Amino acid sequence: MNFENFGQSLQLMGIGLATVFCVLLFIIFFGNVLIKLVNKFFPEEEKAAPSAAASASAVDANVAQAINAAIMKLTGGKSKAEKIERI
Amino acid sequence: MGEILEKIYGMTALGNFVENPSYIIMILLAFFLLYLGIKKEYEPLLLVPIAFGVLIANFPGGGMGVYAAVDTTVNGVLYHNAVTLSDGTIWSDANGIPYNIYEVGLPLIAHDLGIMNYLYYALIKSGLLPPIIFMGVGALTDFGPMLRNLKLAVFGAGAQFGIFAVLLVASQFFTMQEAGSLAIIGGADGPTAIFTTLKLAPHMLGPIAIAAYSYMALVPVIVPLVVKLTCSEKELKINMKEQDKKFPSKQEFKNMGVLKILFPIAVTTIVAIIVPDAVSLVGMLMFGNLIKEIGNNTSRLFNAASNGIMNAATIFLGLCVGATMTVDAFLNLKTIGIVAGGFLAFGFSIFGGILLVKIMNLFSKKKINPLIGATGLSAVPMASRVANDIALKYDSRNHVLNYCMSSNVAGVIGSAVAAGILISFLG
Numbered sequence: 001m002n003f004e005n006f007g008q009s010l011q012l013m014g015i016g017l018a019t020v021f022c023v024l025l026f027i028i029f030f031g032n033v034l035i036k037l038v039n040k041f042f043p044e045e046e047k048a049a050p051s052a053a054a055s056a057s058a059v060d061a062n063v064a065q066a067i068n069a070a071i072m073k074l075t076g077g078k079s080k081a082e083k084i085e086r087i
Numbered sequence: 088m089g090e091i092l093e094k095i096y097g098m099t100a101l102g103n104f105v106e107n108p109s110y111i112i113m114i115l116l117a118f119f120l121l122y123l124g125i126k127k128e129y130e131p132l133l134l135v136p137i138a139f140g141v142l143i144a145n146f147p148g149g150g151m152g153v154y155a156a157v158d159t160t161v162n163g164v165l166y167h168n169a170v171t172l173s174d175g176t177i178w179s180d181a182n183g184i185p186y187n188i189y190e191v192g193l194p195l196i197a198h199d200l201g202i203m204n205y206l207y208y209a210l211i212k213s214g215l216l217p218p219i220i221f222m223g224v225g226a227l228t229d230f231g232p233m234l235r236n237l238k239l240a241v242f243g244a245g246a247q248f249g250i251f252a253v254l255l256v257a258s259q260f261f262t263m264q265e266a267g268s269l270a271i272i273g274g275a276d277g278p279t280a281i282f283t284t285l286k287l288a289p290h291m292l293g294p295i296a297i298a299a300y301s302y303m304a305l306v307p308v309i310v311p312l313v314v315k316l317t318c319s320e321k322e323l324k325i326n327m328k329e330q331d332k333k334f335p336s337k338q339e340f341k342n343m344g345v346l347k348i349l350f351p352i353a354v355t356t357i358v359a360i361i362v363p364d365a366v367s368l369v370g371m372l373m374f375g376n377l378i379k380e381i382g383n384n385t386s387r388l389f390n391a392a393s394n395g396i397m398n399a400a401t402i403f404l405g406l407c408v409g410a411t412m413t414v415d416a417f418l419n420l421k422t423i424g425i426v427a428g429g430f431l432a433f434g435f436s437i438f439g440g441i442l443l444v445k446i447m448n449l450f451s452k453k454k455i456n457p458l459i460g461a462t463g464l465s466a467v468p469m470a471s472r473v474a475n476d477i478a479l480k481y482d483s484r485n486h487v488l489n490y491c492m493s494s495n496v497a498g499v500i501g502s503a504v505a506a507g508i509l510i511s512f513l514g
Binding site for chain 2: 001002005006008009010012013015016017019020021022023024025026027028030031032034035038039042043044
C-alpha cells in the first residue's frame with residue numbers, strides 16, 4: 001500500500017470537500033444578500049426586458065409583414081401566417 | 088507485375104493491419120461508439136465526433152492520430168516532451184536532437200505531424216476549448232430554479248464526494264495526477280473532466296473523456312440504480328410542495344430579472360477569490376449566463392456563444408479527443424482502471440448527495456426528498472429529469488424537477504471548483 005499517496009488523497013479529500021462546501025455556502029449566503037438588496041433597490045420588474053433567448057426567437061415586425069405579404073400573394077389572399085418562429 | 092502489386096500493397100493500410108492487428112480492435116471500438124451515438128442516442132453531439140476521431144486516428148499511415156508528448160532519454164540524455172512517431176523513431180531536428188513539442192511552432196507541427204496534431208495542440212492542449220464550451224453551457228443555463236431554492240444548492244457539494252472517494256482508491260494504482268484525472272469523472276461534467284485531465288495527465292485524455300461522456304449518457308440507468316440501493320420508499324415519497332406549504336419560505340422575489348444579471352457576477356467574484364484555478368471554467372460559465380440574462384443589448388453575443396461558437400468548439404473537441412485514442416494510448420490496463428474507477432466515482436457522487444440529504448433530514452423538521460441530493464452531480468438537466476420521473480413513479484403529484492435543478496446547477500459549479508482544487512494541488 002502506498003501510504004504517501006493515501007495520505008495526500010485523504011488530505012485532498014478533506015480540503016476539497018470543505019472548499020466546495022464553503023464556496024456553495026458563500027454563494028447561498030451572498031445570493032440571499034443579493035435577493036434582499038434587489039428587493040430593496042429594484043423592487044419592480046421591468047416589463048420591456050425580454051431575455052436574449054426570448055428575443056433571439058422573436059421575429060422582427062417588418063419581417064413578419066413581408067412574410068405575410070408573400071403568403072397572401074402566393075395563395076391569392078386565402079391564407080396568412082398566424083405565428084412566425086425562428087427555428 | 089509482382090513489384091507493382093507489392094507497391095500497391097505498401098500504399099494501402101493492409102500491411103499495417105497484418106503487422107499490428109490492434110488497429111482493428113480500435114476501429115471496431117470506433118464503430119461501436121458510433122453505434123451508441125447514432126442508434127442508441129448516447130450524447131450524440133459529443134460521442135459521434137469522438138467516435139469518428141477514434142476511427143480516423145487508427146488507420147495506419149493516415150497521420151490523423153494525436154501523438155503524446157513524453158519525457159524520453161536518448162543516448163543517456165533526458166529530453167522533455169518528445170514525440171515518438173508511429174514508425175518508432177523520435178521526432179527530431181536535422182542534428183538528431185528530439186523536439187520539445189511545446190517549444191516548436193504550430194506550422195512545424197502541422198507540417199511534420201499532420202493537421203490533427205495541429206488542432207490538438209492549438210485548441211485542446213492549450214486548454215482553450217473546455218472553457219469556450221463552458222461559456223456555451225452558461226448561455227443555455229437558467230439559474231432561476233437555483234435562486235428560488237437557494238438552500239438546496241448545498242447538495243451540489245455533497246455530490247462531489249465521489250471525486251475524492253475514488254481519488255483515495257485510485258491513488259494506490261495510479262500516480263496522483265492520473266488518479267486526480269480519473270476521479271474527476273465523478274463530477275459528471277465532460278468539459279471539466281477534459282480540462283482537468285489536460286492539466287494533470289494528458290496521456291489519459293481519450294479514455295477519460297469517453298468514460299465521462301458514456302457515464303453521463305448512462306445517467307438514466309445509474310441514478311435509479313443508486314437511488315434504489317440507498318433510499319426507502321418513504322423517503323422517495325417526500326412531497327416537496329407539501330413540505331413548502333408546511334414550512335413556507337419567507338423569501339420573496341420582487342425583481343428576478345435584475346437578480347439573474349447580478350448573480351453570475353457575484354458567483355464569479357466569490358469563486359475567483361476562493362479558488363482562482365477554477366475561474367477559467369466558472370468565469371466562462373457565468374459570462375455565458377450573463378450575456379443571456381442581460382437581454383436585447385447582448386443578444387448577438389448570446390447567439391454566438393450558444394450556437395456558432397459552442398457548436399464549432401464541440402466538433403473540434405470531439406474529433407481531437409477521439410484522435411488521442413490511438414492503439415498505444417488506449418489498449419492498456421489503465422483504460423480498464425479508468426472505466427471501473429469512473430463508474431465508482433459516478434456512483435459515489437450520487438450516493439454522497441443522497442447521504443447529505445439523509446443527514447440533514449435527521450436534524451431538520453422540513454424534510455427533503457433524497458432525489459434532490461442525487462442530482463447534485465453536474466449532468467444538467469438529464470439528472471433532474473430522471474429524478475423527477477423516479478419521484479412521479481412513487482407519487483404522481485410529486486413534481487421535484489425545479490428543486491432538483493437547484494442542486495443540479497450547483498453541481499456544475501461544485502465540480503468546477505473541485506477540478507480547480509485538484510489542479511491547484513496536483514498540477
